Amino acid sequence: MDRKIKEALAWLPGLETLDATTARAAATPDRYSLQYALECRHRSARYARLAMIGDPGILSRAAMEAIDHQIRGAGLGLIVHAHHAHRVSQHLHGLVMSSTDDLTEADEAVDAGWQTTTILPPGTTESVRTPRGRRVVICPALLPGRPAVCNTCGLCDPSRAEPEIVGYPMLGHRRRPG
Numbered sequence: 666m667d668r669k670i671k672e673a674l675a676w677l678p679g680l681e682t683l684d685a686t687t688a689r690a691a692a693t694p695d696r697y698s699l700q701y702a703l704e705c706r707h708r709s710a711r712y713a714r715l716a717m718i719g720d721p722g723i724l725s726r727a728a729m730e731a732i733d734h735q736i737r738g739a740g741l742g743l744i745v746h747a748h749h750a751h752r753v754s755q756h757l758h759g760l761v762m763s764s765t766d767d768l769t770e771a772d773e774a775v776d777a778g779w780q781t782t783t784i785l786p787p788g789t790t791e792s793v794r795t796p797r798g799r800r801v802v803i804c805p806a807l808l809p810g811r812p813a814v815c816n817t818c819g820l821c822d823p824s825r826a827e828p829e830i831v832g833y834p835m836l837g838h839r840r841r842p843g
């Protein structure tokens with residue numbers, strides 16, 4: 666595992682196991698490549714969700730563009746977030762959603778031209794507005810009785826023009842969106 670990633674994840678329980686798994690993957694790179702994942706995807710797959718160790722902001726724009734190109738070239742949408750990307754990962758503008766911590770930050774990100782996600786209080790089930798009057802669409806996977814998953818939703822694909830802001834009610838012990 667890359668030294669910078671190990672340092673960033675030093676707090677993580679089970680890091681050694683993760684490191685060993687990463688080393689095994691590195692020994693058989695063909696089975697752990699994006700190309701392999703795309704070739705083996707389920708036929709119902711509509712989106713790839715980029716979930717990686719740490720923050721996508723660590724990637725160069727060229728690397729992120731290559732991933733974006735490969736996934737979209739395979740006919741899939743791409744779901745990807747980077748924390749405070751509008752502030753700290755500006756080189757990825759247009760390629761990732763900027764995830765923010767509250768409605769004021771969400772306004773700030775949209776003002777800077779970013780597609781954005783934000784955190785909402787637990788139990789929020791109705792659409793809310795930011796201090797600047799923007800509507801926040803609630804992640805449908807986090808609404809009661811709504812079996813949506815990312816693969817059938819796609820709101821967090823940064824290539825979409827709308828919605829500008831997707832809100833995640835804080836989860837507590839509930840599952841994350843799929």
Ligand code: SF4
Pocket residue numbers: 744803804805806807813814815816818819820821822831842843
């Ligand atoms: S299900 Fe939620 S997290 Fe997944 S794409 Fe839709 S809004 Fe985003």
